[in-house]
Amino acid sequence: MLKTKEVEFNYDNQMFFKFQNIDLNSNENLLIIGESGVGKTTLMHLLAGLLKSNSGSIKLFDKELNQMSSYQLDSFRKNNIGIVFQRPHFVNSLTVKENLQLAQYIANKNDNTRIESILKNLNIFEKSNKKTNQLSQGEKQRVSIALAIVNSPKLILADEPTSSLDDNNCSKVIKLLKKQATDFGAQLIVITHDSRLKKHFKKSIEL
Amino acid sequence: MNIFKLSIKNIFNKPLSSSISLALLVLGVGIISLLLQLNTLIKDQMDNNLRGIDMVVGAKGSPLQLILSSVYHIDSPTGNISLAEAETISNNRMVGSSIKILYGDNYKGFRIVGAEKKFIELYKGVIKEGKDWDNPYEVLVGSKVYEKLKINLGDELISSHGLRETGQSHDEGTFKVVGLLKPSNSVIDQLIITSPQSVWDIHETHDHDEHENEHEHDNREITAMLIKFKSPMNIIQFPRQINENTNLQAAVPSYEISRLFKLFGFGIETLSYLAYLIIIVSGFSLFINLFNSMRERKYEMALIRTLGASRFQLSTMIIFESLVLTISGFILGLLFSRFGVMFVSSLMEESINYNLNSLKILNEEYWLLGLSVLIGVVSSLIPAIQVYKMNISKILADA
Numbered sequence: 001m002l003k004t005k006e007v008e009f010n011y012d013n014q015m016f017f018k019f020q021n022i023d024l025n026s027n028e029n030l031l032i033i034g035e036s037g038v039g040k041t042t043l044m045h046l047l048a049g050l051l052k053s054n055s056g057s058i059k060l061f062d063k064e065l066n067q068m069s070s071y072q073l074d075s076f077r078k079n080n081i082g083i084v085f086q087r088p089h090f091v092n093s094l095t096v097k098e099n100l101q102l103a104q105y106i107a108n109k110n111d112n113t114r115i116e117s118i119l120k121n122l123n124i125f126e127k128s129n130k131k132t133n134q135l136s137q138g139e140k141q142r143v144s145i146a147l148a149i150v151n152s153p154k155l156i157l158a159d160e161p162t163s164s165l166d167d168n169n170c171s172k173v174i175k176l177l178k179k180q181a182t183d184f185g186a187q188l189i190v191i192t193h194d195s196r197l198k199k200h201f202k203k204s205i206e207l
Numbered sequence: 208m209n210i211f212k213l214s215i216k217n218i219f220n221k222p223l224s225s226s227i228s229l230a231l232l233v234l235g236v237g238i239i240s241l242l243l244q245l246n247t248l249i250k251d252q253m254d255n256n257l258r259g260i261d262m263v264v265g266a267k268g269s270p271l272q273l274i275l276s277s278v279y280h281i282d283s284p285t286g287n288i289s290l291a292e293a294e295t296i297s298n299n300r301m302v303g304s305s306i307k308i309l310y311g312d313n314y315k316g317f318r319i320v321g322a323e324k325k326f327i328e329l330y331k332g333v334i335k336e337g338k339d340w341d342n343p344y345e346v347l348v349g350s351k352v353y354e355k356l357k358i359n360l361g362d363e364l365i366s367s368h369g370l371r372e373t374g375q376s377h378d379e380g381t382f383k384v385v386g387l388l389k390p391s392n393s394v395i396d397q398l399i400i401t402s403p404q405s406v407w408d409i410h411e412t413h414d415h416d417e418h419e420n421e422h423e424h425d426n427r428e429i430t431a432m433l434i435k436f437k438s439p440m441n442i443i444q445f446p447r448q449i450n451e452n453t454n455l456q457a458a459v460p461s462y463e464i465s466r467l468f469k470l471f472g473f474g475i476e477t478l479s480y481l482a483y484l485i486i487i488v489s490g491f492s493l494f495i496n497l498f499n500s501m502r503e504r505k506y507e508m509a510l511i512r513t514l515g516a517s518r519f520q521l522s523t524m525i526i527f528e529s530l531v532l533t534i535s536g537f538i539l540g541l542l543f544s545r546f547g548v549m550f551v552s553s554l555m556e557e558s559i560n561y562n563l564n565s566l567k568i569l570n571e572e573y574w575l576l577g578l579s580v581l582i583g584v585v586s587s588l589i590p591a592i593q594v595y596k597m598n599i600s601k602i603l604a605d606a
Contacts, residue, residue, distance in 0.1 A: 041604050050513065050600040071517055078515020085603065089510040091213070093220030101208035106516045147514070 001026045001187065002047070002155075007056035009042055019043055019056075022205060029178065029188040031197055034207030043207070044159050044191045048081055049073035061154060078107040082148030082186070084177070086160035088140040090132035096143050097128040100150045107151040118146050121183065122176070141173060149184050156181050158190045162197060174200050210520055214527035217500070224496045229536050231489030232582070236540025236575055238482035241547040242475050243571050248548065253279070253464050256394050259329050261442055263458050264288070264296055264449060265431035270458035271467060277308060277431035278460050280318055280394050284310050287428035288455055296432065296455070301445050303437040309406040310430045312366035312380065317352045319366055319382070319399045321406030329433070330393040336360050337386035343405040346382045350390035351397045360384055364399070366409070380409045403429070486582060489536070493529055494586040501525070501590050509599040522591040526584065533583030537576050541568070 002024040010016040017039035024030050034040050045051040046058060049065050050073075058065040061080060068076060090099050100115045119125040122142045127135060135143065141161070148156055158177060162170040174190070174197055181188040190197060198204060218225045256279060265273045268285030275282035290307070297305035306329060309321035320326075324339065327347065337360045340347060348358055358364070364382045382401060390396055407427055436442060446457035501508070508521055 045600040045603070048513065050603070074512070074515050074517045077513065083513050085510075089506040091507045091511065092504070093216040094208075094213070098208055098216070102213060102511070103514045105208045105210075106511070106514045106520070147510075151515075 001028075001061060002030075002189075003057075003059040005057045005059075007043075007046060007053045007058060009039070009046060009051065009053050011042075015039075017042055019046075019207070020205065024187075024189075024203070027187070028203055029181065029201055030190070031201035031204035032189065032191040032207060033193065033195065033198065033204055034191075035193055038207040040191045040193070040207060041159060044157055047189070048083055048157055049077050078151060080154050082151065082153035082156045084144055084148045084156065084158040084161050086163065088144035090140075090143065090147075092131070092133055095129050095131055096124070096135070096146075099132065099143070100146060103147055103150050109151060114152075115146075115150065118150060118184075121180070122146055138169070142176070145177065145180055149180055149186065152184060153186050156186050156188045158188065158192075160192050160194070161190065162194050163192065167196065170194070170196055171200075210524050211527055214524050214531055217504075217524075217528055218531060221496070221500060224500070225532060228489055228493040228496055229532055229539070231485055231492055232533060232536030232579065233539045233543055235482045235484075235486035235489055236537050236579060237543030237547065238485070239479055239575060240541055240544035240569075240572055242479050242482070243569055244544055244548045245551060246475060247569060248552075250468070255392065256330075257460050257464065259435050260433045260460055261436045261439070262434045262446055263431055263460060264293065264434060264455050265458075267454060267456045270456065271463045273431065273456060273458045274460045274463040276310075277433065278394070280320070280398060284430045285456065287430055288432075290427040290429055292453065292455060293429055293432045296449065296453075297434070299445075301436055301438075301441040303435045305435070306433045307403060307429045308431055308433065309403050309428075311406045311410055312368055314352075314364045314366050314382070314399055315356055317349075317356070317397060317399055319346065319401060319406070321401055321403040323403065326433075327388070327395065327400060330391055330395045332391050332393075332395050333389045334386045335389040337384070340385055340402055343402060343408050344380075344382050345385040345405075346399050346401040347386040347388055348384055349388050349396040349398045349400070352399055353384075353387050358384055358387075360387060486578065490582040490586045493532060493582070494589065497525060497529060497587055497590040498593075501594060505597070505602050508594060508597060509602045512597070512599045513603070518595045518597075521597075522595045525591040525594055526587045529587030530580065530583040533579040534576075537579040540575075540579075541572065 002022060004019065004022045006021070007019045008017065009019075019039065022030070022032075032040065032043065042051065046053050046065075047060065049068070053066055056066075063076065065073065065076075091102060094102060096119070097115060100118070101110075101112075104110055104115070116125065116128075119128055122145060124139055124142050124146070127139055127143075132140065132143065148158075156177070161177060162173050165173060177188060177190070178200065180186075190201070260278055263273055263277050265277060265284065266286030266288050272282050273285050276284045293305075293307060296302065297307075304325065306323050306325045308326065310318065311321070312319040332347075334347065335350075337347075346364065352358065362384045364384065366380045366382060382399070382405070388395060436445065442459060446459055449455055449457035511521060512518070
């Protein structure tokens with residue numbers, strides 16, 4: 001399902017990253033772990049099609065990302081990938097529900113029952129009509145998970161979802177992510193420096 | 208949810224900065240549209256009352272004053288001229304038709320004009336109730352006069368001397384209302400009209416100190432004479448002949464009115480430059496708003512991109528935000544100008560009994576719409592291009 005080969009990336013000829021090959025089958029989750037500065041975020045952006053590698057190949061769901069145009073990547077992303085960011089971002093002028101409706105609109109979908117079931121599943125249904133800046137930190141994280149899964153992606157990419165959390169919340173969040181992925185039939189790739197997560201994944205690679 | 212709705216939500220999310228740009232635009236568009244409306248309405252009104260009058264003959268003085276008093280009935284007359292002299296001119300072969308008018312009295316501020324019956328025909332006056340005058344001291348009343356003063360058929364009006372309410376009243380000068388005129392949207396709406404004989408009579412029986420001339424029959428006077436030529440060519444020569452060879456004054460209304468418009472056209476022009484400046488400033492303020500909000504919102508724009516929106520959709524959102532503001536600014540500006548017209552109209556009706564009421568959209572106002580849209584597009588262009596070129600990966604990595 002995901003196969004990378006000799007992927008290299010450099011920022012303005014200053015920072016150079018060469019990533020090890022990844023081979024991930026369907027129905028497998030993956031933990032990518034590494035210290036700061038080894039290019040974790042860069043790798044995640046490459047997998048999400050937000051960056052293009054300088055050389056090598058990234059094959060995701062049998063599509064070669066390096067051969068797609070920026071427009072095709074946007075379209076591929078909205079149909080296949082959900083992203084959970086280290087720090088949750090939202091459209092501030094919209095409510096929780098409207099944020100999810102916007103995500104659906106972008107992917108040409110319109111399914112309020114799905115939004116309701118996701119929010120109920122994440123236990124934040126009663127916050128539907130709140131503006132996102134009225135939410136607590138934990139609620140924000142759950143809304144950002146909801147945003148990542150609302151369009152039924154086949155792959156969820158999570159960037160440092162637990163780095164700022166204590167042990168208790170860390171394990172809660174990662175369990176929640178895994179549960180959501182299983183519930184909605186998606187695979188999960190977590191990229192982190194947080195070694196506490198190792199025990200939650202069968203498969204992991206170290207950068 | 209869609210991009211357009213999102214733009215609107217974004218505008219309402221920043222009510223303060225949005226409303227500053229909006230207010231500037233409303234002001235700019237409003238002032239220009241108000242000037243356009245007033246200019247057009249006053250011109251229409253002036254032209255409407257000019258029909259069929261090629262030249263006005265009256266006493267020497269300011270030609271503009273002569274026109275304003277005897278065509279528009281809003282200024283004091285220049286003085287009186289003798290009936291005999293007026294007759295000589297009206298008998299000239301170049302004159303097609305002439306109407307003699309006389310002033311003297313007013314009733315509660317509305318002028319009582321002694322005029323030949325042709326005067327009412329000139330303005331296509333139609334009697335709504337009652338009949339034409341047959342005897343002296345019988346009057347026809349214009350629509351605004353009877354509406355405002357609640358005058359009915361058969362009422363008796365005691366006139367005051369002069370053109371203002373404060374004049375001395377004639378004890379003997381009691382006019383009888385024999386007819387009410389339909390609204391004609393011309394000057395006769397605000398006049399009380401009677402036969403010339405009535406005005407002569409009232410001033411003969413009551414001797415005034417300020418009247419130096421003897422009140423003998425052949426010394427009768429009129430205030431002015433409205434003239435239509437047989438051929439339009441006469442307009443060049445005939446007025447000059449009168450001005451040079453007689454002690455009367457001839458003035459050409461169309462010429463005087465265009466001179467008047469030139470005079471206050473300068474003020475209108477200056478004011479409209481100022482208004483265009485305000486519109487440009489509103490464009491700048493719009494640009495600064497969008498530029499700032501783009502910086503504040505860079506993470507949410509990156510988010511929208513990662514959700515799969517294209518660069519184009521995001522740029523469209525920015526341009527929409529700008530256009531929604533400028534187009535609503537245009538609409539509110541037009542409303543503002545319409546209220547302005549109604550206000551000015553009510554002021555004018557109080558002071559000079561003129562009424563301006565037309566709320567149609569002028570061609571120039573479609574140009575204003577174009578200008579507003581242009582300002583909207585131009586001020587959002589740079590922010591939209593920046594959003595288009597945004598490096599989402601970098602923004603997200605910096606977070």
